[in-house]
Amino acid sequence: MFGIPVNFEGSLFDQFRRIEQQMDELFGGGGVLPGIRSVAPGTFPPVNVGATPDKVDVYLFCPGIDTQKLDVSIQQNMLSISGERKAANAENTKFYRRERFNGEFRRVVTLPNDIDPDRVEAKYADGVLxxxxxxxxxxxxxxxxxxx
Amino acid sequence: MTVSKEIAETQDKPVAQTRAGEFVLQPPVDISEDADGITLTADMPGVSGDRLDIQLDKDTLVIEGTAKIEMPEGMKPIYADVRSTRYRRSFAVGGGLDPDNVEASLKDGVLNLRLHKRPEAKPRKIEVCTE
Incomplete structure (x- = not known):
């Protein structure tokens, strides 16, 4: 008798959902399930992965890191990077914003199957690993x- | 009015879009204050000193930078959290800061800005006289 309320489509949550779907379609996320090791958007550090026929390059945007505390390891085609970034705690200061990441992090990147785990090189420059x-x-x- | 009350962000979106259609990244910042001034720390990975631009006039602080990422030719992106190489963030600042006394350092993609207060803007302790 009542059917579906006519104005339901115009509800705020519905609009949010529609925007989300459109974003997914735009960025190619539609229909692709997230990997079991994938992380929530905005997780530190952001990662970019690019490939050429000869190699795969992984970029981690992790500024202000002590490379001694970085652990990069590869097992089969899984590259894991873990490390720590501690914020300096100055005395007698009041913080208004603390947006920068503070603490331990770990990211796992699944690489294509044809990579050679014996030939891996890492360098750190201007905060990019x-x-x-x-x-x-x-x-x-x-x-x-x-x-x- | 103190500087702390006047420092307000002009934009509050993680990613803003320029007129040209290119995305601009908003670097995350830590901002703190002590008696002498304000310290701002910003994450700008991939930016080196020659591609960094900081401007402070009496109202606005603008931080801009361009990241340079070494990429071989013909590289195809597989996955990307970062979709731009341009950073920009601006803040409205009050008149209490001295535009001629700003220290900036950049190390491993982290920008450290020290904005000093004008002498008259520093907090003064007021003695209460009792008879």
Whole structure:
């Protein structure tokens, strides 16, 4: 008798949901399930991943980090990065804003399956940690480094 | 009025859009105050000193920077949390700060700004006389 209320579509929550759906479609999130190791948007540090036929580059935007406290490890095609950033606590100061990340962090990035976990390089410059992971090339002879 | 009451953000969105359509990142900041001035710390990964621009006039503080990320040619993005290389954030500041006395340092993508108060804007302790 009552059916669906006519003005239901115009409710605020419905509008939010519609915007969310449109955002998902725009950024390609529609229909793709989040990975079990994925994190909530806005988690520190932000990560970008790019690939060329030769390598995969992972960029972590983690300014003000002591690289001694960074732990980068790779297991099969899973790259995990953990570390810590402690905020300086000055005495006699009043804080109005504390938006910057403070504490321990950990992120796991699943890389393509053809990466070579033995050929990984990491460097830190201007607060960006760049991890270069080479891809396997079946057609090319594998180079073996001779250690002295 | 004290500076602390006047320092107010002009924009409060994580990502703003410029007229040209390019997204601008708003760096997260810590802002604190002590008797001598205001300290602002901002996360701007990928920015080096030559690509950083700080302007302070009597009303506004503007922090701008461009990140330079080394990327090989023909790289295809697989995943991206960061979708811009431009940072900008501005604050309305009160008249109590001295625009000629600003110290800025940038290390590992973290900007440290020290804005000093004018002598007349520093807090004064008022003695209460009792008879």
């Amino acid at each position: 760049q991890i270069e992971v080479q891809r396997r090339e079946a057609s090319k002879p594998r180079q073996i480094e001779i250690k002295q």
